Amino acid sequence: MNKLWGVYTNEMYKQFKRPAVIFLSLFIVMSGFFLPALINIVMSFSPDTVSEDKATVEAQIDYRRNENKRLVDELDKATTSNADEYYIDDLQRQLQENSRQLFLAEVNLQMELYNEPSYVMTDSFIPHALSSLSNADEEIRALNSIEESERDDSWADTLEKEKQNYSILMDVIKNKDFAAYNAYQLDGYSDLLSFMPEYELTPRVEALEWLPTIDPTGGTDGKIIYDDAMSLARYASNLKYELENNVEFSNDYINESQNILVLSEDKRIDKQHEYDILLYKINNNQVAESLQDPNIAMSKNVSVEFSNFFVSILIFLAAGSIVSSELSSGSIKMLIVAPVRRWKIHTGKFLALITLFFISLFLLCLATNIGNTVFLEFKGTPYLFVNNGEVVSIPYFIYDFIYLVVDHTLLFVLMLLAFMLSTLSRHSAVGIAVPFVLMMLTTWVNMLLMILPIGKKRWMDFIYIYNTDLSDRVFPMQKFFNLSEYIDTSQYMSHSNLPTLSFSVIYVLILCVCLFYIGFDSFTRKDIK
Amino acid sequence: MEVALRVNHVSKSFGKKKIIDDVSFELNRGEVFGFLGPNGAGKTTMIKMITGFLSVDNGKIEINGFDHHSQYEKAMASIGAIVENPELYRDLSAVENLKMYARLHDNVDHNRIQEALEMVGMQDRAREKTKKYSLGMKQRVGLAMALLHRPQVLILDEPTNGLDPAGIRELRDILKKLAHEEQVAVMVSSHQLSEMQLMCDRVGVISTGRLLSVNTMKELTLIKEHESSQRLLTPDVEKAILSLSDEWKDKVTAQAEDYIDLQINKAQINDILRVLLDQDIRVFGIQTIESTLEDAFLNITGGGLKIE
Ligand SMILES: Nc1ncnc2c1ncn2[C@@H]1O[C@H](COP(=O)(O)OP(=O)(O)OP(=O)(O)O)[C@@H](O)[C@H]1O
Numbered sequence: 001m002n003k004l005w006g007v008y009t010n011e012m013y014k015q016f017k018r019p020a021v022i023f024l025s026l027f028i029v030m031s032g033f034f035l036p037a038l039i040n041i042v043m044s045f046s047p048d049t050v051s052e053d054k055a056t057v058e059a060q061i062d063y064r065r066n067e068n069k070r071l072v073d074e075l076d077k078a079t080t081s082n083a084d085e086y087y088i089d090d091l092q093r094q095l096q097e098n099s100r101q102l103f104l105a106e107v108n109l110q111m112e113l114y115n116e117p118s119y120v121m122t123d124s125f126i127p128h129a130l131s132s133l134s135n136a137d138e139e140i141r142a143l144n145s146i147e148e149s150e151r152d153d154s155w156a157d158t159l160e161k162e163k164q165n166y167s168i169l170m171d172v173i174k175n176k177d178f179a180a181y182n183a184y185q186l187d188g189y190s191d192l193l194s195f196m197p198e199y200e201l202t203p204r205v206e207a208l209e210w211l212p213t214i215d216p217t218g219g220t221d222g223k224i225i226y227d228d229a230m231s232l233a234r235y236a237s238n239l240k241y242e243l244e245n246n247v248e249f250s251n252d253y254i255n256e257s258q259n260i261l262v263l264s265e266d267k268r269i270d271k272q273h274e275y276d277i278l279l280y281k282i283n284n285n286q287v288a289e290s291l292q293d294p295n296i297a298m299s300k301n302v303s304v305e306f307s308n309f310f311v312s313i314l315i316f317l318a319a320g321s322i323v324s325s326e327l328s329s330g331s332i333k334m335l336i337v338a339p340v341r342r343w344k345i346h347t348g349k350f351l352a353l354i355t356l357f358f359i360s361l362f363l364l365c366l367a368t369n370i371g372n373t374v375f376l377e378f379k380g381t382p383y384l385f386v387n388n389g390e391v392v393s394i395p396y397f398i399y400d401f402i403y404l405v406v407d408h409t410l411l412f413v414l415m416l417l418a419f420m421l422s423t424l425s426r427h428s429a430v431g432i433a434v435p436f437v438l439m440m441l442t443t444w445v446n447m448l449l450m451i452l453p454i455g456k457k458r459w460m461d462f463i464y465i466y467n468t469d470l471s472d473r474v475f476p477m478q479k480f481f482n483l484s485e486y487i488d489t490s491q492y493m494s495h496s497n498l499p500t501l502s503f504s505v506i507y508v509l510i511l512c513v514c515l516f517y518i519g520f521d522s523f524t525r526k527d528i529k
Numbered sequence: 530m531e532v533a534l535r536v537n538h539v540s541k542s543f544g545k546k547k548i549i550d551d552v553s554f555e556l557n558r559g560e561v562f563g564f565l566g567p568n569g570a571g572k573t574t575m576i577k578m579i580t581g582f583l584s585v586d587n588g589k590i591e592i593n594g595f596d597h598h599s600q601y602e603k604a605m606a607s608i609g610a611i612v613e614n615p616e617l618y619r620d621l622s623a624v625e626n627l628k629m630y631a632r633l634h635d636n637v638d639h640n641r642i643q644e645a646l647e648m649v650g651m652q653d654r655a656r657e658k659t660k661k662y663s664l665g666m667k668q669r670v671g672l673a674m675a676l677l678h679r680p681q682v683l684i685l686d687e688p689t690n691g692l693d694p695a696g697i698r699e700l701r702d703i704l705k706k707l708a709h710e711e712q713v714a715v716m717v718s719s720h721q722l723s724e725m726q727l728m729c730d731r732v733g734v735i736s737t738g739r740l741l742s743v744n745t746m747k748e749l750t751l752i753k754e755h756e757s758s759q760r761l762l763t764p765d766v767e768k769a770i771l772s773l774s775d776e777w778k779d780k781v782t783a784q785a786e787d788y789i790d791l792q793i794n795k796a797q798i799n800d801i802l803r804v805l806l807d808q809d810i811r812v813f814g815i816q817t818i819e820s821t822l823e824d825a826f827l828n829i830t831g832g833g834l835k836i837e
């Protein structure tokens with residue numbers, strides 16, 4: 001084993017003395033680290049300052065007032081001159097919208113909302129509260145405009161209720177009081193009891209009850225976007241309802257309705273796991289991280305994808321020439337003359353390649369994580385999965401690295417192909433180019449397969465493309481990693497088309513063994529002329 | 530005498546072409562063995578089989594008593610070799626190259642690397658990348674590498690290739706010293722006979738894959754002396770030949786307008802002169818033509834040294 005270790009050490013030493021390997025490793029680190037900085041520059045054209053200034057709001061109010069006057073005049077004229085019905089309708093709508101904007105601008109001025117950071121005005125519950133407020137205002141005005149003779153018994157009650165709503169909402173906005181707003185919303189649902197089917201109402205109410213746990217500030221601290229928190233809460237409450245009632249919601253997009261199916265056993269398990277994990281996250285305050293800005297998650301992905309390119313080149317360059325370059329330059333002589341059996345030379349080189357594979361992925365992982373953390377304040381959340389009903393948590397960095405490794409199954413297989421080719425041909429170009437072209441082709445074919453409506457046949461299970469993409473099946477819970485997937489779960493690709501995980505793993509293993517063995521057999525018996 | 534390398538009825542074909550045909554020889558400790566043959570004779574092929582580049586089709590190779598096939602690592606542990614030109618890792622320095630080679634052997638420490646470099650006179654430029662080396666410098670580093678682990682069998686394929694005259698002499702001295710003082714078995718291949726003459730104790734002649742003969746250098750020198758000839762300068766060539774008896778006529782190897790070559794040794798000069806002078810044939814001079822080793826070999830092998 002001494003000799004094997006010697007071959008291995010020599011190989012590692014040699015690889016890291018190769019200028020190409022040094023440069024590519026540097027590229028991996030540089031692009032992984034600095035790409036987030038670039039993305040940061042591109043994304044931060046709109047700096048996070050206050051939304052407006054007082055003068056703008058005042059000007060807006062002036063404008064809206066004038067506009068209101070103009071519209072009222074025009075409407076008067078139109079009604080007296082018996083103008084076209086549609087025209088009048090249109091004017092009325094314009095007037096309504098303008099009054100609404102005027103009202104909002106006045107509230108803005110009155111409460112000095114223009115001093116708030118812009119995320120409060122866009123990403124918190126405040127815009128929703130404002131919208132409710134203007135509804136109440138409109139409602140009140142509408143009620144007041146009803147002729148006294150036409151007012152019915154409930155008129156006074158309704159007005160009273162709306163006024164109450166109005167003042168509640170004013171307080172909510174003034175104090176940015178999320179708890180009060182949530183209570184107000186919950187109260188609103190009690191009115192809907194008679195209209196909404198129970199299976200829609202219950203999850204909604206449940207979601208509202210969860211919201212303060214997810215984010216007690218309702219998004220006003222700029223950490224979690226209110227809509228995102230809401231989506232998450234809805235997702236969780238839907239899951240809970242489905243599990244408790246043994247049903248499954250399925251969205252019918254054509255009729256824009258929600259169907260209810262009976263929950264099948266295997267889906268039940270999946271959903272139970274999802275639910276457990278969500279609950280764990282909510283209860284352990286881990287939602288904020290997983291609900292971080294999708295742009296940051298995207299930046300992470302982009303930097304990984306981009307640096308990946310260098311990883312592939314590095315691996316193919318090393319593996320595709322590891323034997324052939326020695327054959328063509330003649331430096332293999334040193335190894336052959338040494339008292340080392342051929343299989344040790346081959347295996348030593350193989351182990352060196354595997355090490356290089358892990359090193360380059362480690363560099364990729366390290367660089368992209370540090371880069372995104374430094375420049376974009378990226379924060380990874382631990383990967384959670386359910387084992388025997390217990391939620392298990394893997395620290396983020398370890399998860400990210402394992403994920404990268406699994407996600408590079410294809411690269412690993414192609415590395416073995418390159419290695420094999422390099423023992424078969426003394427032209428390094430073959431060993432480098434063939435796997436590279438195959439990798440490109442795989443990407444394109446994958447895309448085609450996604451776009452084209454090709455039916456799934458049994459024999460397709462045996463194509464490598466369907467078996468080398470393991471990450472989604474090994475980490476089924478990774479969709480909790482970023483938010484975009486909560487928002488429209490229908491986008492989540494169903495993997496029912498793919499062979500089972502164990503089939504793919506065995507497939508990949510057999511493929512690797514074959515590739516390794518062909519090279520091994522050829523190298524150990526080769527006449528080096 | 531202890532046998533260090535035994536090659537026993539070894540054959541090798543590339544495709545259908547037989548490159549090595551039933552070759553057997555032994556290499557003893559303490560001797561320098563010359564492996565002589567023209568281009569394409571199969572010298573490199575034989576050496577590549579011994580050093581593990583090529584598989585052996587038929588026959589057996591034994592090194593230091595270890596079977597080359599079943600006890601490969603033990604057998605190869607006592608071999609140091611340069612096959613054709615030494616090829617080093619271009620991006621690494623000589624020291625780094627030697628360090629890498631040392632990792633593949635037991636018991637080679639840093640001091641030994643330094644020692645080997647000094648032995649070949651490369652200690653001063655040992656830290657430069659080898660891609661900057663000249664052929665001769667590479668050859669020297671190659672030799673240092675081959676000697677690094679103190680091998681008991683040293684096999685060098687055309688080692689003087691690229692060396693300057695001083696380098697060649699140094700190499701010769703190193704090899705002789707290794708063989709005669711340290712009891713290393715040295716095998717050197719070459720197509721240059723003169724080179725062999727200066728350093729080998731025995732010479733095996735190979736041509737088109739067959740080992741034609743194995744002779745000691747002493748035997749060869751005797752043959753050579755035996756076969757040197759004398760040139761008689763005379764204007765009367767025709768007359769002179771006519772005057773010789775049949776016994777003498779057989780010894781004539783060449784004639785021209787003004788000389789006759791006779792394959793006789795120095796002791797016979799007087800006799801022939803007497804014959805010629807008796808007949809009044811003028812003799813202007815006598816030159817001794819030294820037979821070359823080439824001629825000696827041609828004789829041994831019956832003119833069998835052909836390039837494929
Ligand atoms: N790679 C090869 N493929 C096929 N035949 C080869 C190969 N290498 C050598 N040969 C053949 O093997 C024979 C012996 O070649 P080898 O290299 O052993 O000769 P050599 O004695 O070392 O010659 P030289 O003095 O030129 O180095 C030649 O006839 C050559 O044509």
Ligand SMILES: [Mg+2]
Nearest residue numbers: 572573574686
């Ligand atoms: Mg040769």
